[in-house]
Amino acid sequence: MGISSIVFIVLLVGASWLFARNFMRIRRNILLGRDVTINDRKGERWALMARVALGQSKMVVRPVAGFLHIIVYAGFVIINIEVLEIIIDGVFGTHRVLSFMGGFYDFLIGSFEWLALGVWLACAIFLVRRNIIKLKRFVMKELDGWPRTDANLILFTEIALMSAFLLMNAAEIEAQSRVEPWADTIIHQFPISPVIASVAAFHTLDVSTLMLIERICWWFHIIGILAFLNYLVVSKHLHILLAFPNVWYSSLKPKTEIINMDRVTGEVKSMLDPAVPPPVVAPHTVAGAEMTERFGAKDVFDLSWKQLMDGMTCTECGRCTSVCPANLTGKLLSPRKIMMDTRDRLEEVGKVIDTKGKWEEDGKSLHSRITEEELWACTTCNACTEACPVNIDPVGIIMDMRRYLVMEESKTRPALANMLTNVENNGAPWQMAQADRLKWADPA
Amino acid sequence: MTEPIRVPTMAEMLASGETPEVLFWVGCAGSFDDRAKKITKAFVRILNAAKVKFAVLGTEESCTGDPARRAGNEFLFQMQAQNNIMVMNGYGVKRIVTACPHCFNTLKNEYPVLGGNYEVMHHTQFINALIKEGRIKVEGGSFKGKRITFHDPCYLGRGNGEYEAPREVLLKLDAALVELKRSKQNGLCCGAGGAQMFKEAEPGKKEVNIERSEEALAASPNIIAAGCPFCNTMLTDGVKHFNKEGEVQVKDVAELIAEASDL
Numbered sequence: 001m002g003i004s005s006i007v008f009i010v011l012l013v014g015a016s017w018l019f020a021r022n023f024m025r026i027r028r029n030i031l032l033g034r035d036v037t038i039n040d041r042k043g044e045r046w047a048l049m050a051r052v053a054l055g056q057s058k059m060v061v062r063p064v065a066g067f068l069h070i071i072v073y074a075g076f077v078i079i080n081i082e083v084l085e086i087i088i089d090g091v092f093g094t095h096r097v098l099s100f101m102g103g104f105y106d107f108l109i110g111s112f113e114w115l116a117l118g119v120w121l122a123c124a125i126f127l128v129r130r131n132i133i134k135l136k137r138f139v140m141k142e143l144d145g146w147p148r149t150d151a152n153l154i155l156f157t158e159i160a161l162m163s164a165f166l167l168m169n170a171a172e173i174e175a176q177s178r179v180e181p182w183a184d185t186i187i188h189q190f191p192i193s194p195v196i197a198s199v200a201a202f203h204t205l206d207v208s209t210l211m212l213i214e215r216i217c218w219w220f221h222i223i224g225i226l227a228f229l230n231y232l233v234v235s236k237h238l239h240i241l242l243a244f245p246n247v248w249y250s251s252l253k254p255k256t257e258i259i260n261m262d263r264v265t266g267e268v269k270s271m272l273d274p275a276v277p278p279p280v281v282a283p284h285t286v287a288g289a290e291m292t293e294r295f296g297a298k299d300v301f302d303l304s305w306k307q308l309m310d311g312m313t314c315t316e317c318g319r320c321t322s323v324c325p326a327n328l329t330g331k332l333l334s335p336r337k338i339m340m341d342t343r344d345r346l347e348e349v350g351k352v353i354d355t356k357g358k359w360e361e362d363g364k365s366l367h368s369r370i371t372e373e374e375l376w377a378c379t380t381c382n383a384c385t386e387a388c389p390v391n392i393d394p395v396g397i398i399m400d401m402r403r404y405l406v407m408e409e410s411k412t413r414p415a416l417a418n419m420l421t422n423v424e425n426n427g428a429p430w431q432m433a434q435a436d437r438l439k440w441a442d443p444a
Numbered sequence: 445m446t447e448p449i450r451v452p453t454m455a456e457m458l459a460s461g462e463t464p465e466v467l468f469w470v471g472c473a474g475s476f477d478d479r480a481k482k483i484t485k486a487f488v489r490i491l492n493a494a495k496v497k498f499a500v501l502g503t504e505e506s507c508t509g510d511p512a513r514r515a516g517n518e519f520l521f522q523m524q525a526q527n528n529i530m531v532m533n534g535y536g537v538k539r540i541v542t543a544c545p546h547c548f549n550t551l552k553n554e555y556p557v558l559g560g561n562y563e564v565m566h567h568t569q570f571i572n573a574l575i576k577e578g579r580i581k582v583e584g585g586s587f588k589g590k591r592i593t594f595h596d597p598c599y600l601g602r603g604n605g606e607y608e609a610p611r612e613v614l615l616k617l618d619a620a621l622v623e624l625k626r627s628k629q630n631g632l633c634c635g636a637g638g639a640q641m642f643k644e645a646e647p648g649k650k651e652v653n654i655e656r657s658e659e660a661l662a663a664s665p666n667i668i669a670a671g672c673p674f675c676n677t678m679l680t681d682g683v684k685h686f687n688k689e690g691e692v693q694v695k696d697v698a699e700l701i702a703e704a705s706d707l
Contacts, residue, residue: 256603257553261518265558268522296516325633325656330649377646380514380638381598386629399514406516416515419642424520427506428472429642438502440474440481441451441488 008090008222015226022233029350030312032286032359033305038249045248048391053247058389062319065129068122072158075119076240079112079165086222099188106189113169113192116162123155123162130155137318142337147236147316154237161224167200168217169193174202175210239315243390246313249306250391255382258399263293288358296403299365300346303400310392311342320384320394326377333377335384335394341369342397366401375401376413449488453502454535464499466570467532469542469551472507473673479680480543480673486702487543487567493707494579498541504531508550515639522558525550529560543567543698545599545672546637552604566600568610568671568697575616582704584618592619592700593665595656595679596631597672610671610697617704622663632656636674657682661692668694 051057056073060066085098099105130138130151138151170193197203202210232238266279283292286301297303320335321327327334345366353359378398385393405411412420419429427434457464468491473480491498509524532540540562542548552564565573574580592614600606607628614621626632635645635652645651657679660668668683670676673696680694695703 254553254604256549256599260557264518264522325652329652331646373646378638379633379640381633382602402516413643415643423507423512429511432476437475443448
């Protein structure tokens with residue numbers, strides 16, 4: 001086994017181990033959420049996942065971004081077949097081990113080259129949309145700092161990976177044409193790389209330089225992929241993995257249906273009928289800390305694991321915010337920010353658990369990041385949930401946080417306090433007597 | 445408008461040993477809001493004309509709890525829901541029709557888990573069925589040549605996937621049905637949902653109803669059709685904001701049908 005094989009195996013195993021460890025940490029964080037069981041209507045869920053996640057049905061609602069995204073997505077999935085060959089070559093020190101397939105191999109790599117070119121161009125257009133055209137949803141305040149850098153880094157990395165793949169082929173094609181030293185290898189026919197070879201004036205380079213370029217690109221490509229894999233766990237780009245389970249577990253209910261709080265049902269039943277005992281709420285342990293169930297959401301522990309998965313899945317595309325009536329009319333609320341805040345708070349909590357070995361109060365909560373002004377601006381119109389390409393539900397989080405404000409902290413808007421009093425006293429949101437409820441039908 | 449409307453209550457029906465085919469859930473806006481009361485009466489005229497054996501709960505009806513739940517008070521919502529369910533189950537209610545998409549959503553989707561299982565229809569769905577069954581005839585004459593646009597209520601459209609019933613009904617008017625730039629799944633909220641109707645808007649640069657009304661007026665309609673008493677209020681205010689109330693009317697689908705059928 002050559003030194004390069006050993007280096008390769010060490011890198012591969014190391015990167016995979018690191019990724020697995022970080023991914024399990026994300027899984028642990030998500031499971032800090034309240035337990036909910038989502039396993040009904042499995043057939044519908046698989047179909048939904050096939051349509052929305054695999055089939056990108058909600059992405060193409062916006063045709064330009066949708067089309068470009070499909071190219072990048074298809075490129076990512078299909079070109080990674082190439083990674084299989086890279087791994088075999090890397091471990092066993094072979095070169096293009098799958099090329100025994102002959103013409104079919106060239107067809108495959110040829111297709112990858114077309115896709116690589118497509119991905120390259122699509123990412124370049126995405127960069128232009130973000131940084132030159134400055135589409136509104138990509139220059140909003142909540143993206144200042146790391147989120148904007150994150151987005152650009154992802155696009156540059158993909159461009160670099162695709163460039164390495166094409167340059168690698170180009171160098172090899174040129175080297176092949178010199179017959180030596182790869183006279184015994186199959187002469188490949190690729191569509192894009194010869195053009196690159198000629199544009200890059202590879203004919204002026206000697207064979208050893210070409211071979212060096214080929215090797216550098218090969219190593220850059222695979223190290224890049226392994227690095228990117230580990231970048232996912234600290235990036236919004238995690239959506240490429242979580243989009244699938246997130247859609248599978250997404251709500252199949254009518255969008256405007258708000259999830260019932262069963263504990264309140266128990267409390268109300270007991271209030272209406274003294275024979276019914278009130279529900280017993282037993283404290284439970286989460287991350288080594290004892291917790292009691294709250295009314296509504298103060299912190300990530302009060303949201304369901306699905307709501308936390310929503311936060312981790314969000315890739316900050318901002319389609320939700322761009323259709324939100326509150327945001328469109330200048331209110332502070334941005335559904336995307338709700339998701340980003342949920343994720344950031346979850347990661348903050350996760351870090352405390354990592355350092356201390358268990359959860360210890362840090363004096364902060366979801367409400368440290370999401371203000372009442374944001375929460376009270378939502379009209380629950382569900383334009384955001386409709387727009388989200390991966391079925392994230394910001395409205396549910398907003399509702400649960402409102403519930404906490406009202407039921408645990410007695411914080412509301414003054415006019416809403418009046419409305420609630422009216423409903424309680426006269427069964428209508430206005431100060432109208434229930435006895436007058438049929439007055440509209442009076443002939444007068 | 446010749447005959448007075450007939451509005452039997454569930455209690456009267458029970459007393460005379462009758463069972464209505466449907467309960468008309470009037471809702472708070474439909475009961476108390478002056479503008480919405482006109483919608484309620486228009487719908488009753490349609491029910492009367494179609495000889496639908498319906499009843500209302502009258503003073504036994506109480507808020508469904510929609511705004512309380514959306515304002516974060518789950519207790520109050522569930523108190524309202526439990527009481528309403530007790531009343532309706534007591535009468536053996538099976539079918540409900542309502543002219544308010546918020547009541548519709550709550551009764552249809554949020555009551556079953558609390559023991560209230562009913563077949564719930566929005567009044568545009570009910571009217572559409574009456575037309576299809578031939579129980580009412582709609583003459584479109586007076587609306588010929590008019591431009592009508594329909595504003596999708598979030599709680600009917602996006603919330604419950606009903607986009608076609610109100611449009612099918614409006615098409616009977618022989619008017620030109622023009623779509624707004626943002627319609628159906630992409631419809632823009634009027635600004636009233638999520639208990640916003642009952643509070644001041646949070647600080648911003650514009651009111652949501654102004655944004656929506658601006659878009660509706662851009663379609664240069666003669667009539668903006670609504671299917672929700674709250675949307676109706678929001679859009680009426682928006683049209684007034686642009687001083688267009690002389691040219692553009694905001695009307696509920698039920699009012700348009702009642703008017704077309706000379707009820």
